[in-house]
Amino acid sequence: MFIKRVANIKSSEITDEKLYHSRREFIRAASIAAVSVAAGVAMPDGLLADSQDRWPKGKKGPYDTDEEVNTYKEITTYNNFYEFGTDKSDPSEYAQNFKTSPWKVSVEGEVKRPKVYNLEDLLKPYTMEDRIYRHRCVEGWSMVIPWHGFPMSALIYRLEPTSKAKYVEFTTLLDPSQMPGQSRSYLDWPYREALRMDEAMNPLAFVATGLYGKSLPNQNGAPLRSVIPWKYGFKCCKSIVRIRFVETQPLTTWNESAPNEYGFYSNVNPEVDHPRWSQKTERRIGEFFKRKTLMFNGYADQVAGLYSGMDLKKYF
């Protein structure tokens, strides 16, 4: 492990100046190309693949935020993925050799055809798209991330849950041999998260297989993870191996570990403080001054209706 770490550090430090500058030139050319995106001409796949720079400002879909996107480096080196350690830098450091192929996903429970899918077969039917979403961590920081993937509603629609299915649960891989954090008991492994079915069917709920137009880095939850932009980040489940449809509200990992701190819903809500800190503000990674946190992380127009009549202080 120590030898590998040294090797990693070296490979990242040998990017020489010249290469760096030619890359900068290339990125400048890419942002000119972004103008053609605005004009409706698709950029060739992977043009930004090696870019460490900003996702281009261009044509935006109806669900995208037009806020400035965080850099690829910020998004892939400041992570929470406790299976690889509790420091923000641990996942990018220790998930490099995580094996995400072959990968199977088991679809279980209240569903017409329970089945274990090879990842390729599970993903085949869907048209991939980019979604620029705000991401608000319960710890008080946020980012803007250009995800690549497909709507969760398309997946659920196709899997055909039965009428008994009221919730959908996602589970992360359990493999302590690859995930050192799972040998420690700070959480009850494997990591599990769940959504009410109507939340999962909301057009904003997303299944990501990539970001910045390329495949998902291991530290961000490869090969597939959920993205629920109006909820705190921990409601997104990384490296999913099981999708289970159930009738009753599942016990989720964080809710189980500290039920008074992490509710089942965990909608971003500046009016409901975490017992140990306020949720009124957040620090956007890369910025100095704090911003005000918005109700439902700014997605109230699209999701407030899911919770009409509910006391959101009780169902936090």
Ligand SMILES: Nc1nc2c(c(=O)[nH]1)N[C@H]1C(S)=C(S)[C@@H](COP(=O)(O)O)O[C@H]1N2
């Ligand atoms: N399996 C698993 N999924 C997880 C976590 C984790 O520790 N393990 N952390 C969660 C938290 S707290 C956040 S903020 C997001 C972070 O996603 P990112 O690293 O892609 O930004 O992943 C969520 N999903």
Ligand SMILES: [Mo]
């Ligand atoms: Mo988080």
